[in-house]
Amino acid sequence: MVRTRIITIGSGLGLTAVSASALAAWEVNLTPGVTDVSRSVFDLHMTIFWICVAIALVVFGVMFWSIFHHRKSRGAQAHHFHENTVVEVIWTIIPIGILVAMAVPATATLVQMYDTSEAELDVQITGYQWKWRYDYLDHDLDFFSNLSTPREQITNEADKQENYLLEVDRHLVLPVDTKIRFLLTSNDVIHSWWVPALAVKKDAIPGFINEAWTVINEPGIYRGQCAELCGKDHGFMPVVIEAVTQDEFQQWLADAREAKAAEAAAAERVWTLDELMQQGEQVYLSACSACHLPNGEGVPGAFPALKGSPIALGDVAAHIDIVLNGKSGTAMQAFRDQLSATELAAVITYERNAWGNSLGEAVSPAQIAQLLEPTTGEAEQ
Amino acid sequence: MSDKSTFWQTLLSVLSSFFGVQSERNRERDFREGRPLHYVLTGLLMAAVFVLAVILLVRWALSLAGA
Numbered sequence: 276m277v278r279t280r281i282i283t284i285g286s287g288l289g290l291t292a293v294s295a296s297a298l299a300a301w302e303v304n305l306t307p308g309v310t311d312v313s314r315s316v317f318d319l320h321m322t323i324f325w326i327c328v329a330i331a332l333v334v335f336g337v338m339f340w341s342i343f344h345h346r347k348s349r350g351a352q353a354h355h356f357h358e359n360t361v362v363e364v365i366w367t368i369i370p371i372g373i374l375v376a377m378a379v380p381a382t383a384t385l386v387q388m389y390d391t392s393e394a395e396l397d398v399q400i401t402g403y404q405w406k407w408r409y410d411y412l413d414h415d416l417d418f419f420s421n422l423s424t425p426r427e428q429i430t431n432e433a434d435k436q437e438n439y440l441l442e443v444d445r446h447l448v449l450p451v452d453t454k455i456r457f458l459l460t461s462n463d464v465i466h467s468w469w470v471p472a473l474a475v476k477k478d479a480i481p482g483f484i485n486e487a488w489t490v491i492n493e494p495g496i497y498r499g500q501c502a503e504l505c506g507k508d509h510g511f512m513p514v515v516i517e518a519v520t521q522d523e524f525q526q527w528l529a530d531a532r533e534a535k536a537a538e539a540a541a542a543e544r545v546w547t548l549d550e551l552m553q554q555g556e557q558v559y560l561s562a563c564s565a566c567h568l569p570n571g572e573g574v575p576g577a578f579p580a581l582k583g584s585p586i587a588l589g590d591v592a593a594h595i596d597i598v599l600n601g602k603s604g605t606a607m608q609a610f611r612d613q614l615s616a617t618e619l620a621a622v623i624t625y626e627r628n629a630w631g632n633s634l635g636e637a638v639s640p641a642q643i644a645q646l647l648e649p650t651t652g653e654a655e656q
Numbered sequence: 657m658s659d660k661s662t663f664w665q666t667l668l669s670v671l672s673s674f675f676g677v678q679s680e681r682n683r684e685r686d687f688r689e690g691r692p693l694h695y696v697l698t699g700l701l702m703a704a705v706f707v708l709a710v711i712l713l714v715r716w717a718l719s720l721a722g723a
């Protein structure tokens with residue numbers, strides 16, 4: 276079958292045949308993906324690719340033949356003429372025909388891609404600088420998904436692993452064989468949520484909600500990236516989908532909600548300074564160090580140093596305020612909805628006691644939990 | 657300029673310009689006999705027809721898809 280073999284035009288006129296699987300291993304072609312839509316996108320891509328190959332063969336074939344056949348050494352004489360309406364009409368009609376032939380299957384696929392009706396699961400996806408938040412709308416569950424590649428690999432102090440910059444702390448877990456609707460938006464600038472294996476790539480725009488959908492056919496891990504230049508760490512906000520069976524998904528949902536409840540309970544017990552410092556360092560490295568740097572020294576002119584900062588060393592209420600509520604108009608976001616009470620207390624404690632800041636005082640999770648109470652929050656704003 | 661054949665000539669010339677190909681003979685005739693205003697008006701009319709045709713085409717495609 277022609278389809279299973281790929282013909283590449285080598286240098287000059289040499290034709291080489293390479294099997295499609297060899298080409299897949301080389302990873303230059305589009306992925307067929309794991310959904311019906313991604314397969315029809317792949318088929319479209321291959322159909323159009325072969326049309327292009329055929330056009331190239333004909334056009335360059337005629338051109339090379341003409342050059343060779345009418346060469347000067349054979350005494351070829353140029354035939355001077357100005358226009359030929361018949362030829363011009365033909366070479367206009369043929370491309371129109373080809374374009375229409377391509378547009379028919381492409382339109383069918385597009386219409387299919389836009390049909391978000393009758394979804395069984397809604398997931399809201401929100402882009403942040405620089406991470407994704409996933410909200411299982413009907414299941415009272417939401418969380419952030421942060422890059423988990425160790426910093427040493429990024430700074431070339433350690434060897435880069437297989438999924439370098441394509442790994443996150445929390446996967447977007449989705450059931451297979453279920454129509455899932457994605458509602459995409461953004462908290463700050465335009466991002467784009469892209470997972471090639473699903474053939475889904477959709478802009479996440481602040482103030483707008485875009486829709487996309489998928490039905491995943493095979494369990495597995497599928498990786499993607501932000502596809503809209505969104506600032507300094509645009510390349511550091513990957514997407515990782517873990518597709519599981521429907522039973523596993525229900526189990527995962529139950530576990531995740533249990534873990535969330537356990538975390539809320541943890542905020543109520545008393546934490547030691549050491550415990551808070553330990554957790555605080557982890558939170559700091561995943562949520563804050565992109566801007567304020569792991570050593571707390573920041574980036575002069577852009578992100579202030581926290582080491583020796585008047586706020587981190589000053590009044591604790593002001594410090595808590597900027598971390599919980601951010602500072603509008605700057606890159607300093609409100610972390611009150613992004614981190615749990617314990618994580619917030621830990622990271623603030625960490626900032627007040629790391630890198631030579633040494634106030635020796637702990638901010639307790641209970642204290643933060645009180646500030647996070649919905650009623651208090653509204654009264655403050 | 658008021659006889660019927662010239663209107664068809666103008667229309668055909670406008671359509672040829674949409675298509676992008678016109679014979680030298682017709683081009684010379686148009687420049688000799690035609691009036692610019694007629695081409696502009698016919699052009700606007702055909703542009704409206706084209707937009708309408710695209711709208712209908714999209715509607716038809718969507719109705720085929722059952723949307």
Ligand SMILES: [Cu+2]
Nearest residue numbers: 466467501505
């Ligand atoms: Cu982004």
